[in-house]
Amino acid sequence: MDRGKVSAAHSPYLPPSVAQPSNELLLGRLSVYWQSLDVTDPIQIAALSQQALRRAAEPLERPETDPVARALLAASGLLDDWLAQALDLPHNPRALGAARAALLSGATPDWPKALLASPAETAELLAHLRQAIAEPTPAPLASAMPTQRIRSLTVMGLLRLLWRKLFGA
Numbered sequence: 001m002d003r004g005k006v007s008a009a010h011s012p013y014l015p016p017s018v019a020q021p022s023n024e025l026l027l028g029r030l031s032v033y034w035q036s037l038d039v040t041d042p043i044q045i046a047a048l049s050q051q052a053l054r055r056a057a058e059p060l061e062r063p064e065t066d067p068v069a070r071a072l073l074a075a076s077g078l079l080d081d082w083l084a085q086a087l088d089l090p091h092n093p094r095a096l097g098a099a100r101a102a103l104l105s106g107a108t109p110d111w112p113k114a115l116l117a118s119p120a121e122t123a124e125l126l127a128h129l130r131q132a133i134a135e136p137t138p139a140p141l142a143s144a145m146p147t148q149r150i151r152s153l154t155v156m157g158l159l160r161l162l163w164r165k166l167f168g169a
Contacts, residue, residue: 039112107132
């Protein structure tokens, strides 16, 4: 059997790989991303998407990353940077995860207005957001677990238990 023909065959279940997708495709994917985060203003979506595309064009440690994934990661990083700057948070995953959860929980439904607004206009909104942030869980501590005896259940063991219950021996 010629394995060259089998390995060269394209799977019908996978879309063909795209070396460099068009800007329209990237902008469409970014638009859906921002809309899933409740950003509804088309002008704001376009501005945020352009910023994410500029950030995605910067070199990465892994240049083989899919261009669409790079654009979505850049958009996510853009949101994290805004949260860290607006709320004076450290740039670590725990703090940003808690802020993202508060943001997406609905505590501040009109938060997208704050993305491109001045700090003076967003003071009240950011105060509500700060109140909604849950305290991140502490880092796990290593501790010794007490030793537990494991009793295996076998047929013979069940017969012994039955014998003891019936005859008290």
